Amino acid sequence: MELAVLFFLTSGLFLGWSLGANDAANVFGTAVGTQMIRFSTAAIICSLFVILGAVISGGGAAHTLGRLGAVNALPGSFMAALSAAVSVYLMTKLGLPVSTTQAIVGGILGWNLFSETRTDITTLTTILSTWIICPILAAVFAIILFKLVDKLLKVTRLHLLRTDAYTRLGLLLAGAFGAYSLGANNIANVMGVFIPSSPFTDFSVAGLFSVSSTQQLFLLGALAIAVGVVTYSKRVMTTVGGRLLPLPPVAAWVVVVAHSLVLFVFASEGLEALLLRAGLPTIPLVPVSSSQAVVGAVIGIGILKSGRTVQWNVLGSIGLGWLATPILAGILCFVGLFFVQNVFNQQVYRPIPYTVSDAVIGHLDRAGVPVAGLREHTNRSYGSAREFATVLDGVSDLTAKGRDRVMIAAEIDEMLVDISRFAELDGTWLTHDQLESAYSLASESYRHRWQLAEALAAASPDWRMLEDNRANKAHNKDLGKKLDSLYRAFRKLR
Amino acid sequence: MAPARNTMFAKNLTLFRRTKALESQIDDFLNKLSQSALVFRRAVDIYLAEGATAEFEEKLSQVNELESQADKLRRSVETQLYAQTLIPESRGDVLGLIENLDSVLNLCEGGLWAFSIEKPDIPAEFHADYRALTEQVVNTVESLVLASRAFFRNIEAVPDHMHKVMFYEKEADKVSTKLKKAIFATDLPLSHKAHLRNFVEHIDNPADKSEDVADRLAIYTIKRTV
Structure with missing residues (x-):
């Protein structure tokens, strides 16, 4: 591998490191903060399961992120990941429940804007809607789980010490599950932008199983997360764990499980297949914010336990995170790309040309897209998505969906x-x-x-x-x- | 991978075994307190009927033995709670509870020692009231033991026992006030009166302490159910 390639990957590794440092606290923060689990145990379990989750089931959410914008040159990926990492750092400094997901989406949109690439609106709306659904779903899961656990504890009448021992074990298991889900769901944030320009190639180990280039990337990213967990998360766990969630251990367990379930359902391809077979509606596989899932779960328990009204300032800060993080990352990415391109003379994107050839017209016609308005534009080439999109604006008989199909069909990919x-x-x-x-x-x-x-x-x-x-x-x-x-x-x- | 998991599994098994052992130590400790209260009543009965006989001394040494066993258990439980960082949330509360329960036991022991050393001369006319007072005191301690057990095993039942602690303690107060008034209404020498009053207090002390412990327990319970 070239040295330059490795250099460009570093921003992804930085993002992974900060994810590990911050989000591991969501999984093990309360357990470590309340001294239920030793930090060393938590760090080992967390690192191990983050890596497993990323490599085994990281693909689902990465796919969606890839559809939002395929960053197709390494220096571009570098900048997208770097802007996301810097945004996460800045927002953490401001004390907002920040999410690497929102940061990286902002970064990708910044790149799309800079490279004049088409943003897939359907994918973007899917991602945006899951950000709202994620904390709500976490709250619902937390309420249901809490009621069940509460009932169970009342029925079984466990000794205080036995409850403690079981909670300890439960926190360990829930933490492992949480780390797995975190790896599966959030690895796409860390390494997703590098997939289209991945420097690795697929290989198989003794013909037994194969390791795709994506999985190798994910392993690298997961290792960065693990390093973040081991080197820096202790501080976050001991301070944030106690301050943000002054919960009794059993409630803490509920929060961790609810958070993990949410991340899992938004990442699991296996669950998607199961839902499909059962004829149920599927859940989009999207990277969601681990911090916001935790906040959602805590609010759920708050509603249940005291019947207090929802804390609007907490919700407000989540909303601010939704808005500010992607915007900040987007702006940073756009400005950064400008510098990388013009100061360091790096190619930050590979221009995607478009053409409406007779073959394209024929293909679209067969697919049932009205092509009458397109004919006057045949056999001309367009340098970027934006240029081509302006042309398509002049074509009157195209629906939004038809327009998307024309864009996809006309894209040149030799x-x-x-x-x-x-x-x-x-x-x-x-x-x-x-x-x-x-x-x-x-x-x-x-x-x-x-x-x-x-x-x-x-x-x-x-x-x-x-x-x-x-x-x-x-x-x-x-x-x-x-x-x-x-x-x-x-x-x-x- | 496999051996690591095995040791982890084994560790959990020992964790639960230790937990079980600790649970039974706490139960044992509560048993000792309850037994001491019962022996206390028996000893006062014997003293009132027969004076400081050999049988009374035997009861006293029984309470002594129970007290020192309870002390051992208390230390062992406290050390384990902190050494193994168990129940980090309620550790301090449990510690406070056990130490206060232990001091109830100490008061029972102290009262009997006073009988043994000072050998008070209690006129027969007061015997019934001393017995009634002892009865209420023992009931108070017994209810406190039940409330404490519930704190560990069935937190919702704590209030069911707690109100009895309060009730018996009030009863004990009434009897002791009545008894003191009666003592000071007699023509006995003041020194004798004062001596008799002291023994009303020796018997009543465990009940007063029990009430204090119950008040703390009520707070611990609220803390755990919120």
Whole structure:
């Protein structure tokens, strides 16, 4: 790996470190602050499970973040992560319940703005709505859990000391679960921006299991989080743990479990598949704020226990966090990118060109998008998403959804099916037929991603998307990820 | 990985075993207090009927023994609570509770020692009232023991016992006031009167202390249920 690459990753590692230093306190803060668990025990468990969670189930939430904006040049990723890390640091100084999630979203939006890349509004609304749902859901979970535990304690009539011993064990287990969920949900914040420009390649260990480039990135990020936990979280745990949450141990346990459940449901692909199979509505896989989940859970218990009115100043500070963090990160990122580009002469983004060729028109026509208004713009090239979007503004018969499809179809992403790059593909993940059909396209070139997808679909039924309904959602999603790995392998400009 | 998990598991098992041992030590301690109160009543009965006989001395040494056992248990419980950083939230409260309960026991012992050393001459006309006073005092201590047990095992039942502590203590006060008035209404020499009054107080002391402990216990209970 080049030294420069490693340098650019450092901002992500810094972000990971500050996440570890701050958010580990959400998981183990009360337990350590109230002396229920020793810090050394908490740090070891927390580090271990953050790493496991990040590597095993970190992918789900990262995918959503990737859709918001694919930062496609390492110096750009560096700046997005750095601006997020600096924002987290500044907001922590101000004492606001800060979230790395909101910071990194701001950073990505800043990059989108600077590079004139299209922001996926649907994804953005999904992410924004989960920020509001997250603390509410945490409060609901906390209320339900608290009622159950309270009932259980009354029925079992445990000795004070026995309750204490069980709570201790419970805090340890809940902390492990919380750390796992934190790793799974928040690793996307730390390393998500580096995925499109990842310097790693997939490899498999003795043919037993394969480690994707994303997982290697996540492992690196998780190690940074672990270092943050070990080196700095003790201070945060002992001060914040006692001050923010003056709760009895059993209530503290409820808070940790509620927080962990929320992070888990927003990260688990397994849960999503389960909900799909059961025919229930699924939960978007989005990185959410661990701190705000904790605040939500505490408010839930507050409502339940004393019937006191909601503390509006706490809610106010959450709202301020929602607003101020992404804006600050966005501005920092935009300004920073300007410097990196013009002072240090680094390419902070790879411009994404667009063209409306006859092939694109044909593709859109087949998909049922009205193309009449587009014809006058055929065979012209556009240098950026913004430029192309201005053109599309003049096309009157396009709906918002149709517009998105035109943007995706017209995006130029030059690819060559290069035999030598097959080594980067994961042979155990793709089916035999899928690999064979990809081989059959050797030496072919494509200008658009959908062209490769269509060629593959024509070559093998294994590459065909199924009808878009609930039952097929998991299959199509998996296929989409496999296609993404092919795009990454065969892309000409990397 | 596997051995590490095994030791962790083993550690938890020992944690629960130690917890169990500590629970039974606290129970034991409360048993000692309750037994001392019962022996206290028996000893006063014997003294009033027969004076400081060998049987009375035997009861006194029984309370002595119970007191020193209770002291050992108290120290052991206190050390473990702090050495193992158990119940960090209620540790101080439990410590305060146990020490105060121990001083109730000490007062029972002290009263009997006073009988043994000073051998008061109690006229027969007062015997019934001394017995009634002892009865109420023992009831107070017994209720306090129940309230304390509930504090550890069933916090919601604490008030059920607490009001009895208050009730019996009030009764004991009434009897002691009545008895003191009666003593000072007689023609006995003042020194004798004063001596008799002292013994009313020796018997009543554990009840007064019990009330103080109950007041503290009420606060500890509120702290734990809020």
